[in-house]
Amino acid sequence: MDEVRDSTLCIQGRVTIAPGVLTTIVRLTALEQRGVSRLAQAAPRVRGLLTGGAVDEGVFVQVSDQGVYVELHVIAKSGVNLLKLGETLQAVITRAVEEMVGMSVRAVDVHIEDVALSDRAE
Numbered sequence: 733m734d735e736v737r738d739s740t741l742c743i744q745g746r747v748t749i750a751p752g753v754l755t756t757i758v759r760l761t762a763l764e765q766r767g768v769s770r771l772a773q774a775a776p777r778v779r780g781l782l783t784g785g786a787v788d789e790g791v792f793v794q795v796s797d798q799g800v801y802v803e804l805h806v807i808a809k810s811g812v813n814l815l816k817l818g819e820t821l822q823a824v825i826t827r828a829v830e831e832m833v834g835m836s837v838r839a840v841d842v843h844i845e846d847v848a849l850s851d852r853a854e
Contacts, residue, residue: 751786767812772845774805799838
């Protein structure tokens with residue numbers, strides 16, 4: 733009987749994902765959702781942001797041993813169900829982070845700061 737060998741290559745080492753990469757993933761994922769007009773400028777409410785965290789336009793990410801914490805501030809389009817938009821953003825951002833970088837997401841807090849009366853950026 734022929735012996736079947738595992739052709740999987742095992743590489744020793746470490747993969748590090750910069751917190752800025754996570755903010756980019758969150759920002760792009762949020763902006764492609766129907767109902768999001770743009771991201772809002774807002775002060776982060778995240779505790780301990782200076783260690784293991786990153787800030788980008790309307791996006792704050794904190795990385796800890798327990799997982800990734802995301803805080804997102806958006807301006808919604810008018811006529812959108814805001815509760816449904818918030819829940820959708822939580823789901824798609826969690827999925828994007830977990831699938832793209834393999835990190836578990838502890839929480840996604842969505843803050844809808846305003847509703848845009850038109851789609852134009854102010």
